[in-house]
Amino acid sequence: MRFIFKTDYNQDIRLFQHGGQVFWYGVLGLLLLAAPYLVSGYVLSQLQFICIYSIVGLGLMLLTGYTGQISLGHAAFLAVGAYTEALLQAAGMPFIVSLTSAALLSAAVGVIVGLPALRLKGIYLAIATLAFNVIVEEIITRWESLTGGNSGKLLKAIEIFGFRLSSPESFYYLCLGLTVVAVLALINLLRSPTGRAFVAIRDSEVSASCMGINLAYYKTVSFAVSAALTGVGGALYAHKVGFISPEQFTLIQSIELVTIVIIGGVGSLHGAVLGAAFIIMLPQGISIAKDWVPDAIPQAGLQSVVFGLILIAFIIFEPYGLYGRWLKVRTYFDVFPFYRRGTFRRQRSYLRSERLR
Amino acid sequence: MSFFAVENLGVRFGGVIAVDGVSFSVEQGEVYTIIGPNGAGKTTIFNLIGLIYPPTSGRITLEGQEITGAPHHVAQRGIARTFQNIELFEHATVLQNLLIGRHRHRTTNLAKELLFLPSVRRAEIAQREAVERVIDLLDLAHHRDSLVAGLPYGVRKVIELGRALATEPKLVLLDEPSSGLNPDETDDMAFWIEDIKKELGITVLMVEHDMNLVSRVSDRVLALNEGCVIAEGTPTQVQQHPAVIEAYLGGGE
Amino acid sequence: MFSQFLQLTLAGIAQGCVYALVALGFVLIYKATETVNFAQGDLMMLGAFFGLTASTVLGWPYWATILFAIVVMAAVGMLIERIVIRPVLGYPTFTVVMITIGGIVTMVPGWGTETYSLKTPFGDSVLHIGGAVLAAEQLATITLTAALCLALYLFFRFAKLGVAMQATSQNQLAAYYMGIPVQRVNMLIWGLAAGVAAFGGILLAPVAFVHSNMGFIGLKAFPAAVVGGFGSVPGAVVGGLIIGVVEALAGFYLPEGFKDVAAYVVVLVVLLFMPSGIFGETIRKKV
Numbered sequence: 001m002r003f004i005f006k007t008d009y010n011q012d013i014r015l016f017q018h019g020g021q022v023f024w025y026g027v028l029g030l031l032l033l034a035a036p037y038l039v040s041g042y043v044l045s046q047l048q049f050i051c052i053y054s055i056v057g058l059g060l061m062l063l064t065g066y067t068g069q070i071s072l073g074h075a076a077f078l079a080v081g082a083y084t085e086a087l088l089q090a091a092g093m094p095f096i097v098s099l100t101s102a103a104l105l106s107a108a109v110g111v112i113v114g115l116p117a118l119r120l121k122g123i124y125l126a127i128a129t130l131a132f133n134v135i136v137e138e139i140i141t142r143w144e145s146l147t148g149g150n151s152g153k154l155l156k157a158i159e160i161f162g163f164r165l166s167s168p169e170s171f172y173y174l175c176l177g178l179t180v181v182a183v184l185a186l187i188n189l190l191r192s193p194t195g196r197a198f199v200a201i202r203d204s205e206v207s208a209s210c211m212g213i214n215l216a217y218y219k220t221v222s223f224a225v226s227a228a229l230t231g232v233g234g235a236l237y238a239h240k241v242g243f244i245s246p247e248q249f250t251l252i253q254s255i256e257l258v259t260i261v262i263i264g265g266v267g268s269l270h271g272a273v274l275g276a277a278f279i280i281m282l283p284q285g286i287s288i289a290k291d292w293v294p295d296a297i298p299q300a301g302l303q304s305v306v307f308g309l310i311l312i313a314f315i316i317f318e319p320y321g322l323y324g325r326w327l328k329v330r331t332y333f334d335v336f337p338f339y340r341r342g343t344f345r346r347q348r349s350y351l352r353s354e355r356l357r
Numbered sequence: 358m359s360f361f362a363v364e365n366l367g368v369r370f371g372g373v374i375a376v377d378g379v380s381f382s383v384e385q386g387e388v389y390t391i392i393g394p395n396g397a398g399k400t401t402i403f404n405l406i407g408l409i410y411p412p413t414s415g416r417i418t419l420e421g422q423e424i425t426g427a428p429h430h431v432a433q434r435g436i437a438r439t440f441q442n443i444e445l446f447e448h449a450t451v452l453q454n455l456l457i458g459r460h461r462h463r464t465t466n467l468a469k470e471l472l473f474l475p476s477v478r479r480a481e482i483a484q485r486e487a488v489e490r491v492i493d494l495l496d497l498a499h500h501r502d503s504l505v506a507g508l509p510y511g512v513r514k515v516i517e518l519g520r521a522l523a524t525e526p527k528l529v530l531l532d533e534p535s536s537g538l539n540p541d542e543t544d545d546m547a548f549w550i551e552d553i554k555k556e557l558g559i560t561v562l563m564v565e566h567d568m569n570l571v572s573r574v575s576d577r578v579l580a581l582n583e584g585c586v587i588a589e590g591t592p593t594q595v596q597q598h599p600a601v602i603e604a605y606l607g608g609g610e
Numbered sequence: 611m612f613s614q615f616l617q618l619t620l621a622g623i624a625q626g627c628v629y630a631l632v633a634l635g636f637v638l639i640y641k642a643t644e645t646v647n648f649a650q651g652d653l654m655m656l657g658a659f660f661g662l663t664a665s666t667v668l669g670w671p672y673w674a675t676i677l678f679a680i681v682v683m684a685a686v687g688m689l690i691e692r693i694v695i696r697p698v699l700g701y702p703t704f705t706v707v708m709i710t711i712g713g714i715v716t717m718v719p720g721w722g723t724e725t726y727s728l729k730t731p732f733g734d735s736v737l738h739i740g741g742a743v744l745a746a747e748q749l750a751t752i753t754l755t756a757a758l759c760l761a762l763y764l765f766f767r768f769a770k771l772g773v774a775m776q777a778t779s780q781n782q783l784a785a786y787y788m789g790i791p792v793q794r795v796n797m798l799i800w801g802l803a804a805g806v807a808a809f810g811g812i813l814l815a816p817v818a819f820v821h822s823n824m825g826f827i828g829l830k831a832f833p834a835a836v837v838g839g840f841g842s843v844p845g846a847v848v849g850g851l852i853i854g855v856v857e858a859l860a861g862f863y864l865p866e867g868f869k870d871v872a873a874y875v876v877v878l879v880v881l882l883f884m885p886s887g888i889f890g891e892t893i894r895k896k897v
Binding site for chain 2: 009010185189191193196202206207208210214267
Binding site for chain 3: 116119120121123124126127128130131132134135138141142206207251255258262308309311312315316319346348350
């Protein structure tokens with residue numbers, strides 16, 4: 001069991017709480033850096049996907065998990081980022097420019113979505129974001145002169161300052177680097193007034209505004225940062241798959257992103273990464289399990305069914321998500337043998353409507 | 358010109374007139390209490406001062422300047438409040454709740470925070486020092502890192518007060534600070550209100566039902582009934598006022 | 611010109627009735643439990659498939675098919691509530707919403723990708739109104755929907771169970787104290803919502819054919835419920851009709867592609883001016 005005695009404000013503020021954390025994250029970092037030399041090409045490809053979806057997951061986690069704004073249309077920001085990258089690269093722009101533009105344009109779109117969303121709450125906000133997603137998808141499909149419509153767009157390998165990132169290793173390091181940057185940026189945000197303002201808005205809007213938090217400004221900032229991160233993820237995604245078309249950014253993808261946040265564990269950065277890892281590895285798991293499933297059950301569409309069932313199961317049995325499960329396991333060993341089963345039990349409360357007529 | 362004044366304040370919700378032509382003024386450094394039976398409109402007046410909804414008539418001034426805009430503007434003018442039914446940030450720690458109270462004193466912006474420049478770090482440390490003074494005053498040190506969600510009611514009331522004090526306000530609005538507290542805790546609350554007045558020099562506007570507490574800490578009292586003012590004066594004067602007695606106990610036979 | 615406009619409007623109203631029926635399902639569940647059932651469209655699809663089974667496999671007449679589908683789906687709805695929703699009773703409503711989203715995803719595969727058609731006794735008879743042609747099926751859809759709405763309105767206004775359902779969504783603890791069997795009421799409301807969805811599915815079947823993508827038509831019922839104001843029975847109907855008519859008109863007067871997004875554009879425009887929909891209840895915390 002570890003007791004942390006704090007004698008300095010910096011101990012509260014800094015990134016790593018104690019030496020043990022530095023050690024384990026260091027080991028993780030080394031493993032990730034050495035990954036191209038340790039694992040097969042296929043696993044490396046999956047790691048690239050995990051990094052990309054982690055960045056997107058972090059974006060959505062900021063908006064939904066930390067600011068409490070539901071978004072069922074985040075795939076739209078993914079699309080904006082992906083198409084911006086594709087178009088600017090085709091126009092000959094250097095990667096730095098196209099990536100930054102993808103982030104900024106997504107952020108701008110995020111602001112556009114965020115502004116009308118200021119007055120919307122709950123289900124109204126959810127449906128508004130859903131509507132937004134469908135509309136963006138339709139715009140991309142119809143605006144053929146710009147986006148190639150349903151024929152999609154191809155992307156070439158990334159070039160930074162003359163270096164061609166055509167090998168999987170180099171692309172992997174790029175993704176890994178951007179993921180680390182995203183995580184650090186969010187940690188910084190969350191330990192400063194802006195991050196606290198987000199949490200305040202999530203927990204009690206009335207009280208947040210009475211404390212001097214400008215709701216409109218901070219909600220918009222949250223949308224913008226979340227969209228920017230998702231846009232960056234979208235740009236990387238476009239390069240990863242090499243070919244983008246409107247049907248990769250539909251409502252189903254938005255739901256997938258929300259699932260990452262839920263399965264990972266709402267309200268934690270670790271959750272975004274764990275959720276992304278889970279979603280990427282799930283199809284593998286299903287394929288492996290398929291071999292054992294009797295032929296009587298139809299194979300087609302099994303993935304969707306399993307996906308839905310896992311989501312439902314997580315919500316019922318593991319409401320704190322994967323990160324929550326990890327916390328429970330760690331707490332068990334931390335306080336062994338004094339672990340109480342009720343430590344993480346959620347409170348059931350009676351429903352009380354907040355609707356006013 | 359008084360420190361804080363409310364002139365002819367009124368609001369109606371549909372056909373119901375919740376507050377009707379209420380006027381009063383508060384001097385700097387005093388403890389001013391509003392009393393009245395339930396439904397008299399006391400919390401409504403607080404909500405109007407905080408601009409949570411707009412009044413249908415009247416104006417509110419602080420140091421001669423009118424208060425308009427959105428709730429966060431009210432906070433930035435230096436008015437803090439507590440809520441009757443406790444509106445804390447449940448999924449944050451006590452420390453974070455108090456730090457959020459410091460929001461109006463922040464000096465950093467988004468770009469600096471993303472990079473966590475040394476100036477941001479210095480600002481953070483300054484905020485934490487300020488919050489520690491409040492924690493010291495209210496004896497919350499052993500709850501500093503606990504999540505609010507698991508704490509008992511009495512402690513939450515204190516945190517609610519602490520968060521309001523953390524904003525370093527000129528005027529603090531306390532909505533029933535002693536409701537739900539046992540006599541010991543009410544005693545503590547009385548001491549804290551006196552400390553706020555004498556040591557911190559903050560003006561207190563309070564809604565309260567506990568007459569002992571009212572008599573003990575208030576300089577002046579305003580009595581409301583059904584949205585209208587029925588009496589104003591020192592605690593003793595108001596408690597002996599016939600209209601007040603009738604409002605609380607009903608008319609004669 | 612006018613007859614064309616009238617034609618489209620009537621077709622839009624008929625389609626809007628189907629949206630209204632699915633939207634009604636949302637609103638029913640919301641009114642009773644304050645949660646949103648995202649899988650409502652899929653329940654409609656299931657209802658249509660059950661009706662189809664009764665019609666083709668069992669060879670029953672039309673009216674029996676409708677009844678069969680409604681009864682079976684009501685049972686399915688109650689079963690879903692018992693198995694999936696009841697375990698999370700008391701947890702935040704977001705939890706349940708996510709479960710129903712999981713439900714949508716689960717139902718995506720469905721019965722395969724063929725389309726089937728449902729036989730109705732109306733045949734090809736049509737009605738002529740002011741130069742417009744209204745198929746008997748569409749007329750039946752409109753009248754039956756109107757009848758159902760009236761029945762539901764009376765139910766919520768006067769029937770004990772209807773009032774009880776509203777009570778459980780507004781203050782569960784108080785409902786318990788008043789002797790309302792909250793869990794059983796929840797189960798019944800899910801059954802009712804599923805039954806209404808099945809009704810919508812059967813009515814939609816002749817117009818749109820029965821296939822596993824019907825659920826996506828149900829997705830358009832969301833904007834309908836939101837436009838009308840979530841939590842309002844007349845709102846669901848009005849919203850559905852607005853979406854149906856706008857869609858029909860957009861399909862003809864506007865360039866290609868607008869028809870698909872018409873519903874969503876409408877909902878964004880409405881929410882811009884009325885953040886809680888047309889008849890919606892404002893969600894505001896009282897402090």
